[in-house]
Amino acid sequence: xxxxxxxxxxxxxxIVDQLLARVPAATVGVSVRDVDRAAHLAxxxxxxxxxxxxxxxxxxxxxxxxDRVLIVSAAIRGGDAVTANRxxxxxxxxxxxxxxxxxxxxAASRDSLFPAQVTHAATEEHLAATGVPFTALxxxxxxxxxxxxxxxALTTGRLVAPADGPVSWTAxxxxxxxxxxxxxxxxxxxxxxxxxxAGEALDLADVAGILTDxxxxxxxxxxxxxxxxxxxxxxxxxxxxxxxxxxxxYRAARRGEFAVTDPTLEALLGRRPTPARQxxxxxxxxxxxxxxxxxxxx
Numbered sequence: 025x026x027x028x029x030x031x032x033x034x035x036x037x038x039i040v041d042q043l044l045a046r047v048p049a050a051t052v053g054v055s056v057r058d059v060d061r062a063a064h065l066a067x068x069x070x071x072x073x074x075x076x077x078x079x080x081x082x083x084x085x086x087x088x089x090x091d092r093v094l095i096v097s098a099a100i101r102g103g104d105a106v107t108a109n110r111x112x113x114x115x116x117x118x119x120x121x122x123x124x125x126x127x128x129x130x131a132a133s134r135d136s137l138f139p140a141q142v143t144h145a146a147t148e149e150h151l152a153a154t155g156v157p158f159t160a161l162x163x164x165x166x167x168x169x170x171x172x173x174x175x176x177a178l179t180t181g182r183l184v185a186p187a188d189g190p191v192s193w194t195a196x197x198x199x200x201x202x203x204x205x206x207x208x209x210x211x212x213x214x215x216x217x218x219x220x221x222a223g224e225a226l227d228l229a230d231v232a233g234i235l236t237d238x239x240x241x242x243x244x245x246x247x248x249x250x251x252x253x254x255x256x257x258x259x260x261x262x263x264x265x266x267x268x269x270x271x272x273x274y275r276a277a278r279r280g281e282f283a284v285t286d287p288t289l290e291a292l293l294g295r296r297p298t299p300a301r302q303x304x305x306x307x308x309x310x311x312x313x314x315x316x317x318x319x320x321x322x
Contacts, residue, residue, distance in 0.1 A: 025089045026207055027053040029075060029112060030096035032061040034168065035127065038200030039094065039207070040065060046208045055086035077108035083115035090116065094125040094207045097144065101269055105140075109147040117154050123214075125207055126151055127199075128160040130192065130219035131281040138276035139269055148216060157214050159206055164194030164221035164289070165282050167303040170231065174304075177243050178311050183232045184246045186253045186271065189278040190225035192285045195298035198222070202292045212292065220289040222297040225282065234304050250274070 026043060030036035031054035043052055049068050055075030056062045066072045075086030077098050087093060093116045098108035109126070116124045132144035144160075151158045170193060177183040202220055206212035226234075228245050235243040248256070250271055257267045276282065289297050 025053055025071075025091050026051055027055055027087055027090045027093040027116075028096070028207070029055040029077075029086075029094065030099070031065065032056050032058070033096060033099070035166075035196055035200055035203075036096045038196055039096070039203045040070070042201050042204030043207055044068065044070070046204060046210075053086075053090070055083065077112045078104075080111040080115055083112060084119065087115050087119035087121070090119050090121045092123045092125070092207055092209065093119075093121045094127070094203060096127050097147065101139065101265065105143045106146045109143070110150050113147070113150055113154060117156050121156060123157045123159070123209075124151060124154070125159045125161060125203070127203065128162050128216070130162045130164050130221055130284060131276065132160075132162060133281070136276055136281060137279055138272040138281065140272075141276065141281070159212055159214060160216045161199075161203055161206060162217050162219050163199045164192045164219060166199075167193035167195050167222070167298070167300055169193075170300070170304060171307050173228065174231065174235070174307060177232070177235060178239065178308065181241060182244050182246045183228055183235070184248060184253075185228055186250050186274040187247050187278050188228050188274050189280055189283060190227045190230075191277055191282040192219070192221035192225040193300040193303065194220065194222045194289070195303055198289060198293060198297045202289055205292055218288040219284045219286040220292070221285045222299060223285055223287075223290065224299065225285055226300050227277075231300075231304060234301050235308065238305055238308050 028040055031040050049070050053071035054062055057076050059072050059074050062072045073086040075083045095112045098105050100108055128144040129141055132141050134145045136142055148160045232243045232245040254267045258264055
């Protein structure tokens with residue numbers, strides 16, 4: 025039995041779809057906090073059970089009979105995220121899982137400036153200490169985050185953010201496919217994977233250039249001081265802890281933590297990963313009823 029947690033989320037739902045293209049539905053189970061949201065999966069023959077990392081008792085039932093389990097990292101900030109991830113790992117081991125997979129991050133490190141990386145590093149350490157064969161999928165930075173980063177640049181003509189650095193923006197669909205390949209046991213080695221990234225790393229000046237090309241309107245990259253950006257974000261309604269978390273992303277980027285690219289994802293997929301430009305094009309199309317309008321060159 026394959027079990028996937030977080031199966032109604034942005035990444036988990038895609039992993040389920042990819043796995044169902046590879047194995048019979050009767051061999052797939054999902055662990056979700058709200059079983060009603062997974063009713064469509066039950067209709068496809070998937071075993072649906074409630075499981076909540078913050079309520080470990082529920083995981084015993086959700087993981088029962090598991091052979092290979094994929095733990096999608098908890099969508100929680102702070103120290104509680106490590107506690108939740110560890111609870112899921114421990115439940116998988118207690119259920120007798122022969123292999124535990126975990127969605128980590130390309131730059132997981134105890135000394136990262138981005139708090140999420142510290143969480144992933146601590147979870148990887150816990151996984152390694154269980155004695156159960158494991159795979160930590162070091163996913164590239166989710167390209168969908170560009171939607172937040174771009175903000176209102178399409179209307180203002182300014183991409184405003186703190187100083188940054190190159191990021192290997194990687195599409196959810198590509199990472200979901202790689203996770204399904206790994207979960208199905210199709211050639212991914214045990215342990216921590218190399219960074220699973222798209223083929224290039226772009227900073228926000230590059231992204232502003234792409235926006236300019238796609239829309240025909242000049243989009244200028246404007247750098248704000250960290251404190252000035254934080255104050256503006258909080259004034260717009262962002263909670264202070266969320267602003268601090270996001271600042272960590274920019275600080276880590278400008279230290280080069282996300283600048284790594286690696287061919288492993290391309291080798292797993294057997295094709296070139298989705299380029300960040302294509303993701304940005306999708307974001308632009310979603311924001312405009314007429315879609316992106318290429319710049320006219322003289």
